[in-house]
Amino acid sequence: MLEKIIILDFGSQYTQLIARRVRELNVYCEIYPFNNIPEFSSDVKGVIFSGSPYSVRQEDAPQIDLSRFHKKYPVLAVCYGAQYIAQQSGGDVQASSTREYGRANLNYVAADNKLFKGIASDSQVWMSHGDTITTIPEDFELIASTDSVRVAAFQVKNTETYAIQFHPEVTHSLDGKQLLQNFLVDVCGCHQQWTPDAFVETTIAALQEKLGNDKVVLALSGGVDSSVAAILLHKAIGKNLHCIFVDNGLLRKDEYEAVLEQYKHLGLNIKGVDAKDRFLSQLAGVKDPELKRKAIGRVFIEVFDDEAHLVQDVKWLAQGTIYPDVIESVSVKGPSATIKSHHNVGGLPDFMKLQVVEPLNTLFKDEVRRVGRSLGLEDFIIGRHPFPGPGLAIRILGEVTADKVAILQEADAIYINNLKEAGLYDKVWQAGAIFLPVQSVGVMGDERTYENVICLRAVESVDGMTADWCHLPYNILAKISNEIINKVKGINRVVYDISSKPPATIEWE
Known part of the structure; x- marks a missing residue:
């Protein structure tokens, strides 16, 4: 059974960084917005509350039902999360006379507390908050302080609920990794078994079960995401994976030939499609960046649709979607306002009637690279710089x-x-x-x-x-x-x- 940590996002700029730090400690985690929390499965080992740009004193501040977590799961509450637990439990949170932002040093640590095992009393931490916890209830135990922040950390007595007013996920908190490991291992009992090799093994097995003998098409770009997705699918279903690489005339110099050549020895079932003239003709006279993106996306769909129809009985569309894209679509405030159409072409329209499979949609970019190395992909693919889907057009x-x-x-x-x-x-x-x-x-x-x-x-x-x-x-x-x-x-x-x-x-x- 895959052990899992849940991170509740209250809108902090550091939420994804918390997730990366947890995963660096070989523990799988998922992020959910505070206002869209699913029912937890039995494999959840603990919960982390993120910080937030809100103050707990605001009327529209994020609210959750603490009874869903308190005494049921180990909890680590960070910054806003710590202030929220304190306030909801009868403590007092006030605006600081000066905003507490930047480096600070602990001057007291409860050395026998599990959360602070191996952390010195003068450890440097990173503060980033405008409010501070001034008093805590009697059933709370003070477990860390700084010169300016008396309640830098607390534990709710006789529970596995811990809270800190600093950010352990940033590198400026020098013992932040140790604190997170203490929570994951000593408090939650995680076994740190989520590794690239384990991901590859479980993902291939899951793909085999999900896809069976079905045929899958994948738009291959030569980038790391689509490459790793292709190799995982290839190992799962072999020749039933049909990769299509479209030359839109907007690639880097000699890239079309180089990409086709670099995949030859990997055994992929790949077809190159020269559509340069088709794309460039649709871009003639177009100057607006958004219109260029839309024209390229439309022609790509047309070309890809033509090629996919040549594969008989195809049932699935594979995409190299990664976790930040998934998080964005269900973020605290909903999908962000459109700054520009996404660099990469998204899902195909309904008329293609294909089911979507996304083998990388639980991974961050750095994790995709580590999985690629586990799969044996060469460094020139793993380390290739990101390149926008619309290519040189933008x-x-x-x-x-x-x-x-x-x-x-x-x-x-x-x-x-x-x-x-x-x-x-x-x-x-x-x-x-x-x-x-x-x-x-x-x-x-x-x-x-x-x-x-x-x-x-x-x-x-x-x-x-x-x-x-x-x-x-x-x-x-x-x-x-x-x-x-x-x-x-x-x-x-x-x-x-x-x-x-x-x-x-x-x-x-």
Whole structure:
């Protein structure tokens, strides 16, 4: 039986980070919004309450029925969760005179308490709250304090309910991992058996049972998510998996041929479809980013539908959906307002009448990579940078033409190859070149030029939700710039994007 921890999301920016930390300790967990809690199965070993941007003193603050959890499951309540339990139990929560944010050090720890086993009394923790617990009920035991926060942690006596006002999931809490392990192992009794190898074994067995002898189609992109999904399905159903790789004319230089070649030795049943002209014709004259995405998505569906119909008796559509996409669809506030259509093409329309199978929909991106390594996928697939579904169309600002695609492909190839040669590619989450709708004056030889601008983008991230721009060495940037200007006709200027996400997005469109 798979042991499971449930994380209740009250809207904290750190909720997914809590989940990743739990999974790094080889314990499976699932996130549910506080207002959409399912009935728990018998494999639930404990519950974690997240923080929240709300104050427990607000009238519209998130509310739950504590009786569903108290004395029934071990509970670890973090920040808002701690304040909520204290308030609902008769304690007092007040606004702090100064917002308690940043590093702090514990000055008291109940050394004999299971939650703080192996944690020193001066351990550094990370605070992020505007309210503070001023008093706790008599049946609560104080188990940690800092200089400014007397009730930094408490336990409800004679229960396995614990609460902390700091965030153990962030790296600034230096013993946060130890505290989470104490809760998972010593309090909840988890056996830490959820590993990539275990995921592969159980997922293949589940796919075999679910799919039987049915045929499945999968849109393969060459990226890590679709690649890992394909290998899992291949190991489960073999030749009944039909992979379709569509060349939309917006891929990186030589990518179509390279992707088909790299999968040959994996034994996948894969078909390449050259649809370049079909996509580019539908993009003619289209400048709006959202309209470009919709045009590409529509043509992809048409092409994929044509190819899927050539596979007789196909019953399933496989997708490389990963867990952050699932969480977003049932988040505390519901699906987020559309900033832009998703980079990757979503499910196909109802007229295809296919059932959907998503073998990776419980995994985060970093876990997908670990599963890929467990499956024996090579590093050049596992470490491949994310690439948007609409491809270079959203890295060409304004109208997309075949000439602009060719110029951008050359510039991007020079950029990526230089990152690889310098040993920087694997240190970057995502890198790419952007074709700007700007011309600038230049001098090449004795002639004045008026040509296009390429912008280079490189970011560091864990999951793409937030990102910082990479501080690439100046000498490498200079080499890349010189090479692009000298070798790519039509480019006379190269710039570097030093914007982080937020406020900027990783892609420009």
